Structure formats: structure tokens, C-alpha cells
Amino acid sequence: MRWIKVFLVFVIAFILLFSGTLVYLTITDSDFEGSIPLSVTNNQVAEVPVGETIGITTLNIGYGGLDDTKVSYFEGGRPEKRADKVDIQEKLDSLILDLDSTDSEIFFIQEVDIGSSRSQKIDQSEYFRINYPHFGSVFGINHDADFIPLPIFRPIGKVTSGLMTMSRYNILRAERHNLYNTDSWPMDLFLMDRCFVETRHPVRNGGELVLINLQLAPYNDKEITREMQLRELNSFISSEYSQGNYVIVGGDWSHSLPGTDPLSFTVVEAWPSWLKDLPGEFVPEGFSWAIDKATPTKRSLKSPYSPGITFKAVVDGFLVSDNISVEGVYAMDDDFANSHHNAVTLKMRLVN
Numbered sequence: 465m466r467w468i469k470v471f472l473v474f475v476i477a478f479i480l481l482f483s484g485t486l487v488y489l490t491i492t493d494s495d496f497e498g499s500i501p502l503s504v505t506n507n508q509v510a511e512v513p514v515g516e517t518i519g520i521t522t523l524n525i526g527y528g529g530l531d532d533t534k535v536s537y538f539e540g541g542r543p544e545k546r547a548d549k550v551d552i553q554e555k556l557d558s559l560i561l562d563l564d565s566t567d568s569e570i571f572f573i574q575e576v577d578i579g580s581s582r583s584q585k586i587d588q589s590e591y592f593r594i595n596y597p598h599f600g601s602v603f604g605i606n607h608d609a610d611f612i613p614l615p616i617f618r619p620i621g622k623v624t625s626g627l628m629t630m631s632r633y634n635i636l637r638a639e640r641h642n643l644y645n646t647d648s649w650p651m652d653l654f655l656m657d658r659c660f661v662e663t664r665h666p667v668r669n670g671g672e673l674v675l676i677n678l679q680l681a682p683y684n685d686k687e688i689t690r691e692m693q694l695r696e697l698n699s700f701i702s703s704e705y706s707q708g709n710y711v712i713v714g715g716d717w718s719h720s721l722p723g724t725d726p727l728s729f730t731v732v733e734a735w736p737s738w739l740k741d742l743p744g745e746f747v748p749e750g751f752s753w754a755i756d757k758a759t760p761t762k763r764s765l766k767s768p769y770s771p772g773i774t775f776k777a778v779v780d781g782f783l784v785s786d787n788i789s790v791e792g793v794y795a796m797d798d799d800f801a802n803s804h805h806n807a808v809t810l811k812m813r814l815v816n
Contacts, residue, residue: 502638507600512667514814519568522714524805527577528552532800536765543615549584558802566809571630572677581621599630604640604661627661629677636664644692673710682718682738702748711785724757724778733775755781759795761806780808789813
């Protein structure tokens with residue numbers, strides 16, 4: 465009978481601990497509603513030129529912890545220990561070299577950690593600011609959880625992460641815009657708070673360039689979430705375009721982008737449940753896609769990367785208003801050496 469009492473004590477203690485944790489996380493949970501102004505660090509003075517070629521690069525850095533050897537529990541991978549601090553710093557250095565090679569004036573960066581257990585509490589936003597002293601920057605949080613208890617025996621722990629936009633040009637205003645979410649308590653305590661980061665830049669002809677840095681919802685079988693997020697985004701950019709502004713939307717769309725086909729890449733792994741096709745009817749009037757259809761930009765994290773086996777898709781790219789001339793778009797193919805995403809660069813000119 466003694467073992468039964470010990471077992472009951474253990475069960476009661478676990479329930480109390482778990483309940484206490486949920487109460488604490490509920491009280492401390494961040495509330496992101498509507499639109500929130502963002503501060504600009506090291507703002508630059510130059511206005512965006514008209515008729516000159518400009519480079520914009522988008523890259524999901526996977527918090528410096530998802531190179532070609534890593535897996536994700538949330539994509540079916542086995543739980544594994546966190547990367548150490550030196551390894552993450554080395555990956556960040558390599559990612560910065562990747563960005564340098566694009567010769568871009570603007571960066572959209574996703575999954576930038578500023579105090580997360582999974583990335584050894586490194587402030588990665590500061591890391592980028594130090595390495596790009598001639599860029600202004602803004603940062604909008606899209607994942608803020610005091611403790612993620614999964615996987616059970618190797619919990620992710622604290623996560624504070626977000627979207628970072630960096631620019632050589634003056635930023636008039638920056639805002640974080642919340643996107644529709646159907647996650648209910650208690651799952652909303654642990655999952656990402658989907659949003660996009662808007663920056664507005666003065667153009668030399670008196671107009672404005674409106675840039676949207678985003679990371680839409682994956683790992684979600686609720687079609688209403690995808691539908692509503694795309695509807696909100698469509699409404700926002702259509703309004704900006706109708707006012708005569710130049711508009712570019714870029715980042716991690718978390719969908720297979722129109723005109724691309726994951727099955728065109730040589731793979732063995734099956735199509736994962738988290739990936740859906742982006743609806744073709746999403747594109748508003750006056751906009752078109754700028755995508756490198758020949759190069760995959762996201763790999764599956766079910767297992768370490770293996771060429772010819774690992775599932776790959778094109779989920780990163782740009783949506784561009786028709787008052788902008790697209791000169792080219794190129795994805796960097798380095799076999800996902802430094803992140804589970806490849807960088808994509810848009811070369812474009814604003815049309816007067």
C-alpha cells in the first residue's frame with residue numbers, strides 16, 4: 465500500500481505544479497491586440513531613390529539553432545538538446561555573411577530571438593544591429609512565452625522572438641499589426657502571436673514605400689485562421705496601394721507559393737501536414753509575385769537535411785505592387801547549412 469500512497473502524492477504534486485504553471489503563464493501572458501507603434505533604432509536619413517536598383521532580402525534565421533543537422537519536435541523530429549552558445553554564435557556569423565553577399569539595402573528577418581532559452585539568451589537583434597551599423601532597424605515580437613513545456617523531457621522553455629526589419633533608408637513610422645488567431649486557452653500561452661511588421665519610408669518623389677515583413681501561420685489545420693490572416697493582409701495592402709503608395713510584402717508565408725510545386729524537387733519524404741498551397745485568389749488587384757520558383761526556400765525538420773530525400777518547398781518570397789519594376793529575384797541555395805530556410809533577394813526599382 466505504501467507505493468500507492470507515494471504514487472498518489474506524486475500525481476497530486478504534478479497536478480498542482482502543472483496548474484500553478486498555467487496560472488502563472490496566464491497572468492504573465494503578453495496581450496497583443498490591434499496595431500502597436502514600434503521604435504526605430506539608429507534611424508537613417510536617406511530617402512528611397514526612384515529609378516535606381518534596390519535589393520531587399522528576406523531570411524528566416526531559425527533563431528540560429530536550425531542548421532542542416534537539426535530537427536524540430538513540432539514537425540515530427542525526435543527531441544534533442546539545445547545548441548550551445550558558441551554554435552549559435554557561429555551560425556549567426558554565417559547568416560550575416562549570407563546577408564552580406566546579397567548586397568541588399570533592406571532586410572526582412574524572421575525568428576530573431578532576444579532572450580530565449582533555446583538560443584542561450586543571446587539578444588540576436590542586438591547582434592544584427594552591431595554588424596549593420598549603417599542600417600536603421602525595428603523589431604516586433606511575434607512569440608512571447610515564459611515557458612513552453614514541450615517536449616516533456618527536453619522542454620523548450622522561455623521564448624521571446626520576433627520579426628526584424630533593417631533598412632539603409634529613413635523609416636517614417638513602424639507598426640506591429642496583429643493577425644487573426646483562433647488559438648484558445650491554454651494553447652495560446654505557448655504558440656506564436658501572428659503579426660506583420662510595417663515600415664514606411666519616404667521616397668524622393670514625395671511618395672512612400674510601405675514594406676511588410678511577415679511570418680504567417682504554419683502547424684495549423686484550422687482553415688479559418690489561414691483565410692482570415694490572408695484577408696486582413698489583403699485589405700491592408702490594397703488600401704495602401706489605392707493611396708498611391710509603393711508596396712512590398714515579403715517574408716515567410718508558410719504556404720507553398722503560387723506557381724511553385726514542391727514535387728518538382730527531388731525528394732523521398734512525403735508532403736507534410738503543415739504545408740498548404742497559398743490560395744491563388746489571394747493576390748489583390750495591382751500586385752504580382754516575385755518568386756524564385758526553381759530554388760527551394762524551406763526544408764522539412766522531421767529529420768536532418770539529406771539532399772534528394774528531405775521534403776522542400778518554396779514558401780519565402782515577395783508580393784509587389786505594379787508601380788515597382790522587378791529586376792530579378794534569387795534564392796540562395798546552400799543546402800540549408802545555416803538555417804531551415806534559404807535567403808531570397810528581390811532586386812527592384814520604383815517607377816516614377
